[in-house]
Every structure is written in structure tokens, then in C-alpha cells.
Amino acid sequence: MKSLKRLFAGSIAALALGSGLALAQSYPSKPVRLVVPFPPGGAVDLIARLIQPKMSESLGQPFLIENRPGAAGNVGVESVARGAPDGHTLVINTNGQAISPAIFKKLSWDATDFTPVSQLVASNLILISSPKLQAATVAEFIAIAKAKPGVLNYGGTGVGNPLHLTMELLKLTAGIDIVAVHYQGDAPLFTAMMSGQVEAAVVPLSTALPLVKSGKIRALAMPGARRVSVLPDVPTIAETLPGFESSSWQGLFVPSRTPRDAVDALYRGVVKALAARE
The missing domain is CATH 3.40.190.150 (Bordetella uptake gene, domain 1)
Structure with a gap:
């Protein structure tokens, strides 16, 4: 058996x-x-x-x-x-x-x-702005937003994704009130930004880099912990708002x-x- x-x-x-x-x-x-x-x-x-x-x-x-x-x-x-x-x-x-x-x-x-x-x-993510917005730094962007609460907007590609949450973290940390406008992807968001319909956004560095280098959109800062080699002159947000960090x-x-x-x-x-x- x-x-x-x-x-x-x-x-x-x-x-x-x-x-x-x-x-x-x-x-x-x-x-x-x-x-x-x-x-x-x-x-x-x-x-x-x-x-x-x-x-x-x-x-x-x-x-x-x-x-x-x-x-x-x-x-x-x-x-x-x-x-x-x-x-x-x-x-x-x-x-x-x-x-x-x-x-x-x-x-x-x-x-x-x-x-x-x-x-x-x-x-790596990147905080960008429209060239039509008179802000070349994070500090200038925050100052304009504080002077016009609820007037400026920022572009997003989906509620709750890392890009959206990074912008919401920036709003909370800086104490500013800007309005979210969501698009169906990076391409329409970039088109809206280049035309001035959108003032700012956090987007993937990989898709934004060619437009930044061509001057079609402006790089304000990196949300990550350190600067990146492909844009060494672009500061981190933490250099203006100590302790800020967001990545994906x-x-x-x-x-x-x-x-x-x-x-x-x-x-x-x-x-x-x-x-x-x-």
C-alpha cells in the first residue's frame, strides 16, 4: 500500500x-x-x-x-x-x-x-511654463500666482496621476491657487501651452526636452531631488522650496x-x- x-x-x-x-x-x-x-x-x-x-x-x-x-x-x-x-x-x-x-x-x-x-x-519630471507667461523661475511663478489667486491654470493629463499630484503638492507647499485643466495626453497639452492657453504643467522630462531645447516651452525647475545632466542649468524646485521632491x-x-x-x-x-x- x-x-x-x-x-x-x-x-x-x-x-x-x-x-x-x-x-x-x-x-x-x-x-x-x-x-x-x-x-x-x-x-x-x-x-x-x-x-x-x-x-x-x-x-x-x-x-x-x-x-x-x-x-x-x-x-x-x-x-x-x-x-x-x-x-x-x-x-x-x-x-x-x-x-x-x-x-x-x-x-x-x-x-x-x-x-x-x-x-x-x-x-524625471519637469515643471514647465508657457513662454507667454512672464515667469522664468519658480519664485517668479509663485509670485504671479499669489498676485492672481484662481486666475492662472496648469495642464494635466489625468486626475490622480503623478503629474497631477506633483502640481497639487506644489500648490500646497507654495500656498498658491491655480486651476487644473486636463488634456488627453502630452501632445495636446503641449499644443495648448505653446499657444498660451495653459500657463504651467508638470510633465515627463523625456517628452518635454525637445520643446524646451527649441525654446517652444520654458523649463522652470525639476521636481526631483537633484538637477539633471541634460539640463544642468535648470534648478530643482527644492532650491526655492526646501524639502520639495517628487518623481515617477x-x-x-x-x-x-x-x-x-x-x-x-x-x-x-x-x-x-x-x-x-x-
Whole structure:
């Protein structure tokens, strides 16, 4: 009897091991859907398109980018939370992935619905203003805002995302009253700023840098802890408001219950994609 039990246990273990090996060898077995919960052209979309070809090359299947913007990224995130936990549906998101469950009362998902694969980048943000606004420094911007409470506005790309919360932190720290105007992505926000419809905004450095260097928008300060090498003359907000600091990151997530072998394969693909020098 004991020998039969041992035989049965051994058979179950062999089957489990065999299924795990089969998954590791066959994953991915079809094209992988990579959801970007923001419009094309933004910082998250840019990172997705940078890693996409290397991920496809590494894992041997196409990675298909699907932009699903809306509700500060929550629309796209929800679609992945409901996806099959087989490693063929992913989402790339900012630290809004961790923030949203804390500030939105009615979400159909929470942090436990996802397994993290990897952080992709630590993102620098930048405080910018329209060239039409007579403010070249944070101090000048604060002075104008205090002289005209409730008159100036700032652009955003979603309620509750890191960019919006950084501007709200600046309002609170500086004691100013400026009005939020939200846009469907970085591109329309930049267009509005260049025309003078929007006076200020906190945006990803990666998307703002070409416009800053061309003089189409003005760099006021960096919300992060230190200056950045690509704009060494732009001070931090903390140089005017000591202690101020805000930053962001982007990461890759899969639905919870995705097999560990698939998560590990994706992680290895990310490592290769980020290590590529092209």
C-alpha cells in the first residue's frame, strides 16, 4: 500500500514538473498584448515602443502595443486585470498603478490583481511654463500666482496621476491657487501651452526636452531631488522650496496568477531589452 502511495505521489510530481517544463518551453505561444493606458506619443508609450522590438526578438513572438487611455490610466489597467493570467496580456504603467487604489473609491481592480514583472525606468519630471507667461523661475511663478489667486491654470493629463499630484503638492507647499485643466495626453497639452492657453504643467522630462531645447516651452525647475545632466542649468524646485521632491517610475505588470515561468521569461526579456544599446 505504501509503495502505491509513493508511486502515486511520484507520478503527480512528475506531471507537475512536466507541465512546468512544457510551459517554460512553449511560452509565449502566441502574440503578446502590451497595453499602454495612455495616448500615443507620451512618456509611457515611448518606453513601450523602445522595449517592444527587443522583447519580441528575445521571446520569439510579436509584442503588440495597444493604447487604451482614460481615467488616469485606469481604463487600460482594468482591461489587463480582467485578462487571462497566461502571460500574454501585460500593462506598462507609472507609479499611478500604486496610487490609484488609494485615491479612487470605485475601482474594479486593486494592487492584488497584478504581479509585477520589473521596473523599467525611474522617470524625471519637469515643471514647465508657457513662454507667454512672464515667469522664468519658480519664485517668479509663485509670485504671479499669489498676485492672481484662481486666475492662472496648469495642464494635466489625468486626475490622480503623478503629474497631477506633483502640481497639487506644489500648490500646497507654495500656498498658491491655480486651476487644473486636463488634456488627453502630452501632445495636446503641449499644443495648448505653446499657444498660451495653459500657463504651467508638470510633465515627463523625456517628452518635454525637445520643446524646451527649441525654446517652444520654458523649463522652470525639476521636481526631483537633484538637477539633471541634460539640463544642468535648470534648478530643482527644492532650491526655492526646501524639502520639495517628487518623481515617477514605470513598470511592467501581468495579471495575478500568471505562472511564475511566464513572469520569469518576461523579466529576462526586459533585462535584455533594457541592456540593448541601439
